Amino acid sequence: MKKHNFYAGPSILSDYTIRNTADAVLNFADTGLSILEVSHRSKEFQAVIDQATALVKELLDIPQGYSVLFLGGGASLQFCMIPFNLMKKKAAYLDTGTWASNAIKEARLFGEVDVVASSKEANYTFIPTGYTVPDDADYFHITTNNTIYGTEMRYDPDVNVPLVADMSSDIFSRPIDFSKYIAVYAGAQKNLAPAGVTIVIVKDDALGHVDRPIPTMLNYQTHVNKGSMFNTPPVLPIYSALQTLTYYKQLGGIKELERRDLAKANALYEAIDNSKMFVGTVTNPVDRSIMNVCFVMRPEYKELEGKFVEFASQRGIVGIKGHRSVGGFRASLYNAMPMESVQVLIQAMKDFEETH
Numbered sequence: 001m002k003k004h005n006f007y008a009g010p011s012i013l014s015d016y017t018i019r020n021t022a023d024a025v026l027n028f029a030d031t032g033l034s035i036l037e038v039s040h041r042s043k044e045f046q047a048v049i050d051q052a053t054a055l056v057k058e059l060l061d062i063p064q065g066y067s068v069l070f071l072g073g074g075a076s077l078q079f080c081m082i083p084f085n086l087m088k089k090k091a092a093y094l095d096t097g098t099w100a101s102n103a104i105k106e107a108r109l110f111g112e113v114d115v116v117a118s119s120k121e122a123n124y125t126f127i128p129t130g131y132t133v134p135d136d137a138d139y140f141h142i143t144t145n146n147t148i149y150g151t152e153m154r155y156d157p158d159v160n161v162p163l164v165a166d167m168s169s170d171i172f173s174r175p176i177d178f179s180k181y182i183a184v185y186a187g188a189q190k191n192l193a194p195a196g197v198t199i200v201i202v203k204d205d206a207l208g209h210v211d212r213p214i215p216t217m218l219n220y221q222t223h224v225n226k227g228s229m230f231n232t233p234p235v236l237p238i239y240s241a242l243q244t245l246t247y248y249k250q251l252g253g254i255k256e257l258e259r260r261d262l263a264k265a266n267a268l269y270e271a272i273d274n275s276k277m278f279v280g281t282v283t284n285p286v287d288r289s290i291m292n293v294c295f296v297m298r299p300e301y302k303e304l305e306g307k308f309v310e311f312a313s314q315r316g317i318v319g320i321k322g323h324r325s326v327g328g329f330r331a332s333l334y335n336a337m338p339m340e341s342v343q344v345l346i347q348a349m350k351d352f353e354e355t356h
């Protein structure tokens with residue numbers, strides 16, 4: 001039976017990505033060797049990382065003066081690398097969820113952290129607005145998509161200091177105005193590749209302004225200077241990322257991905273809003289994530305939640321159980337998710353509602 005993969009991360013990848021990665025595991029670029037066993041210094045792999053860098057720049061329309069890095073350590077390592085490299089004295093952070101608060105915790109090791117607003121008291125069900133970012137902050141850190149809570153900032157806020165963003169779970173789902181950012185980072189396992197590589201896009205002239213010594217591996221300049229090849233990069237995830245980026249370009253680029261993502265999310269939110277049994281946990285439509293749709297059963301049906309997970313799994317639907325801090329359900333609709341799978345979920349919700 002066809003599986004409909006709604007996992008939040010690691011998560012669905014395109015057939016194109018998986019098949020080409022599988023082929024390269026057997027024979028990489030006609031070398032007669034597996035991608036698992038080639039030198040990262042080989043000319044064939046150098047071509048992979050060069051093409052991946054160029055495609056990230058092209059798809060995201062990144063201006064001159066920014067470097068694209070492929071690093072290990074996950075998005076979570078960026079929670080410390082960002083302040084290590086970019087915070088002189090003070091930085092502003094927006095607390096919109098678990099990942100944002102993890103980033104805040106690390107930043108406090110490096111200087112003064114001004115948490116300009118938080119939606120924690122409301123279990124992160126909305127994105128705060130109306131905050132003031134202090135002029136003397138070195139940057140303002142945002143988490144554009146809150147994977148666990150299903151909220152998203154689908155815009156680049158206008159503030160008087162440069163932006164830094166964790167875009168782990170919504171990069172490549174909308175155009176970004178890079179002129180507002182000095183750094184953007186994203187773990188690959190939500191919208192790009194298998195776990196193991198993190199994309200960091202950093203403005204070159206934002207580096208080199210802090211007084212503290214930075215360990216070599218944690219210094220962005222090290223990786224900028226060596227084109228992400230200071231040490232062995234995550235070869236296989238980078239190869240897969242190149243496949244996904246190629247596929248994104250073939251589909252028509254970011255505008256087309258955004259159009260598809262909006263259509264999928266709108267269809268599912270509409271089904272939830274029209275249901276008597278299910279209800280969305282994020283009520284303000286502008287805050288609703290188009291990547292992670294969180295919903296629960298209304299109180300009178302609450303005890304049927306486990307039953308619905310079971311019911312859905314009989315139709316090949318996997319990964320819809322919500323994060324333990326929200327409960328209920330979370331359907332992750334990353335770029336590789338076909339509309340057909342969303343329709344299967346919507347139909348399952350309707351059929352379940354009718355029979356219960």
Ligand SMILES: *Cc1c(COP(=O)(O)O)cnc(C)c1O
Pocket residue numbers: 009073074075076077099143145146147166167168169187188190
């Ligand atoms: C998944 C996720 C992370 C954590 O990523 P790791 O690569 O596991 O460190 C951080 N931020 C966001 C927004 C995420 O979705």
